[in-house]
Amino acid sequence: MIDSHCHLDNPQFDPDREDVIDRGLAAGVERMVVIGTGDGPPDLEAGIRLADRHEPIYATVGIHPHDASKATPETYKHLAELLKHPKVIALGEIGLDYHYDHSPREVQRDVFLQQMMIAGEAGKPIVIHTREAWEDTLALLETYWRPRGLSGIMHCFSGNPDQAALCVDLGFYLSFGGIITFPKSVEIQDAARRAPADRILIETDAPYLAPVPHRGKRNEPAFMVETARRLGEVRGVTPDDIASATTRNFDRLCGAAGGPC
Ligand SMILES: [Zn+2]
Ligand SMILES: [Zn+2]
Numbered sequence: 001m002i003d004s005h006c007h008l009d010n011p012q013f014d015p016d017r018e019d020v021i022d023r024g025l026a027a028g029v030e031r032m033v034v035i036g037t038g039d040g041p042p043d044l045e046a047g048i049r050l051a052d053r054h055e056p057i058y059a060t061v062g063i064h065p066h067d068a069s070k071a072t073p074e075t076y077k078h079l080a081e082l083l084k085h086p087k088v089i090a091l092g093e094i095g096l097d098y099h100y101d102h103s104p105r106e107v108q109r110d111v112f113l114q115q116m117m118i119a120g121e122a123g124k125p126i127v128i129h130t131r132e133a134w135e136d137t138l139a140l141l142e143t144y145w146r147p148r149g150l151s152g153i154m155h156c157f158s159g160n161p162d163q164a165a166l167c168v169d170l171g172f173y174l175s176f177g178g179i180i181t182f183p184k185s186v187e188i189q190d191a192a193r194r195a196p197a198d199r200i201l202i203e204t205d206a207p208y209l210a211p212v213p214h215r216g217k218r219n220e221p222a223f224m225v226e227t228a229r230r231l232g233e234v235r236g237v238t239p240d241d242i243a244s245a246t247t248r249n250f251d252r253l254c255g256a257a258g259g260p261c
């Protein structure tokens with residue numbers, strides 16, 4: 001399996017990061033994508049630092065919507081440079097978060113757009129974070145991303161089946177995380193059931209959103225076994241089927257972008 005989205009740079013892993021990676025590998029998570037947003041600009045290398053040290057780790061670079069206010073012209077220049085790193089597979093996570101509003105919405109939209117331009121120029125996929133902002137996210141993707149003909153990942157997909165269909169039509173992969181194991185996630189499960197087999201991915205978003213039965217605890221890649229099991233149940237296939245489909249999909253997404261995976 002491939003954990004398409006985790007934050008192993010998070011200080012919560014400082015005491016036992018190596019063990020966490022080893023437990024993930026032992027559980028069958030053979031590659032992990034560490035999202036490089038960290039604490040925001042000027043540091044853009046939170047993911048790269050880990051990818052440089054660990055063979056199974058790949059990285060992204062990007063400015064999280066929470067940190068949009070910290071972006072400067074220098075940040076964009078640096079981002080474009082880092083995108084060329086051999087283990088950077090995508091630009092992300094980028095998008096809009098109207099739940100927390102840590103940065104003004106106008107600034108979030110501008111920084112999202114600027115980063116779509118950078119990824120588009122580089123021919124790299126983007127990783128989308130969207131929370132309580134579906135309408136604006138889809139509208140911006142429609143206008144600025146669709147014409148590029150490039151792909152991307154809807155990270156921790158938490159929309160309904162209609163939103164899932166729109167994302168698939170935009171060329172995106174739907175990445176399902178621990179939320180799918182929560183009993184109340186009926187709509188997300190419905191979206192997961194109907195999603196095309198060639199467009200699904202799985203992730204942990206560790207240390208956040210641990211799946212049942214670890215809910216509420218620190219999440220880690222090894223727990224993705226539970227997410228794969230639940231996704232399999234929902235779709236009426238085995239966890240092995242989920243593992244092979246999501247791995248194949250990840251490799252296709254990376255390969256299409258000339259990526260390293
Ligand atoms: Zn996110
Ligand atoms: Zn994340």
